[in-house]
Structure formats: structure tokens, C-alpha cells
Amino acid sequence: MISRLEEGKDPSAARISPSRPFPVRLLQFFLLFLVIGIGASFLSMHTIRHFGIHNVALMQSTFRPCFQTPGTIESLIMPPVNLMHKMNDTELFWRASFETRIKDYPFRRVPKIAFMFLTKGPLPMAPLWERFFKGHEQLYSIYVHSLPSYTPDFPPSSVFHRRQIPSQVAEWGMMSMCDAERRLLANALLDISNEWFILLSESCIPLQNFSIIYRYISRSRYSFMGAVDEPGPYGRGRYEENMAPEINMSDWRKGSQWFEIKRELAIRIVEDGTYYPKLRDFCLPHKCYVDEHYFQTMLTITMPHLLANRSLTYVDWSRGGAHPATFGKDDIKEDFFRRILEDQTCIYNDQTSSLCFLFARKFAPSALEPLLDIAPKVLGI
Ligand SMILES: *[C@@H]1O[C@H](CO)[C@@H](O)[C@H](O)[C@H]1NC(C)=O
Ligand SMILES: *[C@@H]1O[C@H](CO)[C@@H](O)[C@H](O)[C@H]1NC(C)=O
Numbered sequence: 001m002i003s004r005l006e007e008g009k010d011p012s013a014a015r016i017s018p019s020r021p022f023p024v025r026l027l028q029f030f031l032l033f034l035v036i037g038i039g040a041s042f043l044s045m046h047t048i049r050h051f052g053i054h055n056v057a058l059m060q061s062t063f064r065p066c067f068q069t070p071g072t073i074e075s076l077i078m079p080p081v082n083l084m085h086k087m088n089d090t091e092l093f094w095r096a097s098f099e100t101r102i103k104d105y106p107f108r109r110v111p112k113i114a115f116m117f118l119t120k121g122p123l124p125m126a127p128l129w130e131r132f133f134k135g136h137e138q139l140y141s142i143y144v145h146s147l148p149s150y151t152p153d154f155p156p157s158s159v160f161h162r163r164q165i166p167s168q169v170a171e172w173g174m175m176s177m178c179d180a181e182r183r184l185l186a187n188a189l190l191d192i193s194n195e196w197f198i199l200l201s202e203s204c205i206p207l208q209n210f211s212i213i214y215r216y217i218s219r220s221r222y223s224f225m226g227a228v229d230e231p232g233p234y235g236r237g238r239y240e241e242n243m244a245p246e247i248n249m250s251d252w253r254k255g256s257q258w259f260e261i262k263r264e265l266a267i268r269i270v271e272d273g274t275y276y277p278k279l280r281d282f283c284l285p286h287k288c289y290v291d292e293h294y295f296q297t298m299l300t301i302t303m304p305h306l307l308a309n310r311s312l313t314y315v316d317w318s319r320g321g322a323h324p325a326t327f328g329k330d331d332i333k334e335d336f337f338r339r340i341l342e343d344q345t346c347i348y349n350d351q352t353s354s355l356c357f358l359f360a361r362k363f364a365p366s367a368l369e370p371l372l373d374i375a376p377k378v379l380g381i
């Protein structure tokens with residue numbers, strides 16, 4: 001008590017600041033903080049300019065608020081900002097198989113289409129896709145799986161910028177190809193807004209504008225997985241008795257690798273532990289090509305009522321051989337698209353339709369320039 005009362009008169013205190021009055025010291029402190037504050041803000045602006053601009057651009061381009069209060073519904077449904085993660089496939093598939101059972105979403109959920117690009121390296125058709133996606137930012141998300149040796153260099157303004165997922169080597173006709181497709185699905189499932197999942201390659205192009213594709217897919221009762229029961233050596237001939245009883249000959253299906261499926265089916269594929277070992281062990285090259293049978297067969301067994309049994313991706317097998325035709329710059333004529341777009345009939349929502357294909361392959365890089373020229377006229381892009 002006594003010492004506190006006498007504090008102001010303490011001779012030792014007077015010794016520390018012998019001549020300066022109290023307000024000057026306060027001013028010094030104030031100035032010091034001001035200098036530190038200004039310094040820190042300069043430093044952070046500098047850091048953002050050099051290292052953080054990608055993050056800022058990414059957040060703005062996807063209309064994502066920068067801060068989310070933990071514990072709110074927004075913080076639970078927000079998609080991952082960075083697609084790169086450290087989960088291995090076991091961990092990723094487990095995480096991706098989480099599913100909400102109440103389908104009545106207590107927030108405004110705008111269902112998106114996940115465009116999943118399975119590529120070796122570069123995306124030569126990127127400029128056409130950029131044009132296709134422009135103006136529809138809320139309705140799609142993009143995922144790219146490429147060989148791990150490839151380093152992409154899309155500028156921050158590109159829709160493909162930072163859309164790469166952790167990837168592994170994938171070989172045609174091998175289980176590693178289906179693994180890559182499941183990896184794409186699992187990464188895309190982490191965004192709760194993704195409702196439809198499309199698998200594309202670097203040689204694919206869109207055949208319609210975004211609005212038409214979105215409407216066609218979102219209004220379809222069925223998922224577009226090509227799946228046919230084909231007699232002969234290249235269909236039923238690839239079936240093995242060892243696959244029974246999980247897979248019987250009558251369930252065996254064949255179809256194009258390039259699919260479009262609903263979220264429900266994507267989860268079935270990611271969670272599957274029943275059919276995977278059968279295909280891995282008994283569908284082996286060069287007798288059987290697993291990417292033509294695995295998802296086609298397992299979805300036919302588990303969810304046949306949801307399958308359209310046809311693919312949305314046009315491909316030309318008429319030239320014969322093991323690979324479909326590749327179109328180069330000399331093929332890109334109005335006539336060519338008239339053939340693909342007009343002379344078609346198929347079943348859409350149990351009715352006859354003339355709009356059957358939304359995508360086409362395979363296009364060589366040389367086709368890009370003529371495609372960009374002709375796209376506004378023939379594709380509406
Ligand atoms: C992933 O990691 C877990 C935990 O270490 C391990 O049990 C699992 O086998 C791993 N999976 C793969 C595919 O490497
Ligand atoms: C897409 O194409 C259809 C038919 O060609 C057209 O009516 C529609 O306006 C186009 N949409 C956009 C956004 O360009």
C-alpha cells in the first residue's frame with residue numbers, strides 16, 4: 001500500500017527517465033508502433049504481390065469468401081481451396097465416400113458438373129475449352145489428372161490453373177487407368193456441389209455450348225455409361241469363369257471408357273471393393289482391357305436402372321483397327337460436323353432424340369486453329 005502510494009515519488013523511477021516528462025515517452029511508443037505497423041503492411045503487400053497473387057485470383061474467380069467462421073454450415077460445405085493434398089488413394093477414397101443421407105440441402109446448392117480430364121501431359125484443346133466454360137463459373141468444376149512427370153504451366157487467368165490433382169502413372173488397358181479414373185472421381189466428390197461427373201481426354205472437344213450440355217445432362221434420368229452385352233471374342237469372350245459368383249456371364253458388359261455419371265454412381269465406383277479384385281485379377285491384357293469393362297459391368301449389376309447404356313462422346317471406329325480415327329486440321333470442315341451432329345438418332349429419357357453426342361474425340365493438336373475458327377458457327381462456342 002505504502003510503496004504504491006509513493007511510487008510517483010520513487011527516486012529510482014526518476015533516475016530511469018531523468019529529464020523527459022511522461023507524455024513524450026508515450027509519443028515515442030506510439031511512433032514506434034506506427035513504424036512497425038506501416039512496415040508490416042508494406043511487407044505483406046509485397047508478399048502477396050510476389051507469392052500470394054495466385055491464391056487471391058483463385059478465390060476471386062470462384063466467388064469464394066476469403067474467411068469462413070468455423071462451425072457454420074458454410075465452413076462444412078466449402079470445397080477444398082487447394083486440390084493438392086497428402087492423402088493416398090486408400091485415405092482419399094475413404095474420405096470421398098462420405099455421403100449425406102438427407103438430400104434436402106439446408107442451403108442453396110447449385111449442382112455443378114465436374115469435368116475430369118484424364119491426360120498424359122498438355123491440353124492442346126485448352127483454348128477451345130476456355131471459350132466453352134466462359135461465363136458459367138458457378139456451374140462447373142475442373143479436375144486434371146496427368147502423368148506425374150508432367151508439370152503444367154497454366155496462367156492464373158486459365159480455368160485449368162491449379163486444377164491438377166495428385167496423380168500417378170496410368171497405362172491404357174491396365175488397372176492403373178481405372179485407378180486414375182477413380183482418383184479423379186474421388187477428388188471431385190470432395191466438392192459437395194458436384195452432381196455430375198464427366199470423363200474426358202486431351203483429345204476431346206465439346207460439340208455444343210455450355211447451356212445445352214448442362215441442360216441435357218441435368219435433365220437426364222439416366223447416366224451415360226456405354227454398356228452393351230456383346231457376343232463374340234471381344235465382348236463375352238473376355239469374360240472369365242473366375243469372376244463368378246460376383247460377376248456372371250450375363251452381367252458382363254463392354255463400353256467406352258468416356259462416361260458421364262451421377263454423384264450416386266460415382267460413390268459406388270469409389271467405394272467398390274467387391275468387383276475391383278475380380279477385374280484386377282482376371283481381366284488382363286492382351287485378352288481383356290479393363291477400362292472397357294469394369295465400371296460398365298459393376299454399375300450394370302448394382303444400378304442398372306440408372307444407366308442409359310450409351311456414351312455421350314462421339315468416336316469414329318469406321319477406319320478399323322485397335323484405335324479410333326484421329327482428326328487433324330484437314331478434317332475440320334462444316335460437312336464433318338454436319339455428319340456428327342445431324343445424322344443421329346438415340347433414346348433420351350425414354351424418347352427418340354436427334355441430339356445424341358455432346359463431346360467428340362479424337363482431335364490432334366493441329367485441329368485446334370480450324371476448330372477455333374469454325375466453333376462459333378457450327379458448335380455455338
Ligand atoms: C495409405 O496409408 C495407409 C496408412 O498409412 C495405409 O494403411 C494404406 O495401405 C495406404 N494405401 C496405399 C494405397 O498406399
Ligand atoms: C447455346 O446454343 C443454343 C442453340 O444453338 C442457343 O439458343 C443458345 O442461345 C446458346 N447459349 C449460349 C449461352 O450461347
Ligand SMILES: *[C@@H]1O[C@H](CO)[C@@H](O)[C@H](O)[C@H]1NC(C)=O
Nearest residue numbers: 244245246247248249251301
Ligand atoms: C451369379 O449366379 C449365381 C448362381 O446362379 C448367383 O448365386 C449369383 O447371385 C449371381 N451373381 C449375380 C451378380 O447376379
Ligand SMILES: *[C@@H]1O[C@H](CO)[C@@H](O)[C@H](O)[C@H]1NC(C)=O
Nearest residue numbers: 222300304305306307308309
Ligand atoms: C440399360 O441396361 C440395363 C441392363 O443392362 C437395363 O436394366 C436398363 O433398363 C437399360 N437402360 C435403359 C435406359 O434402357
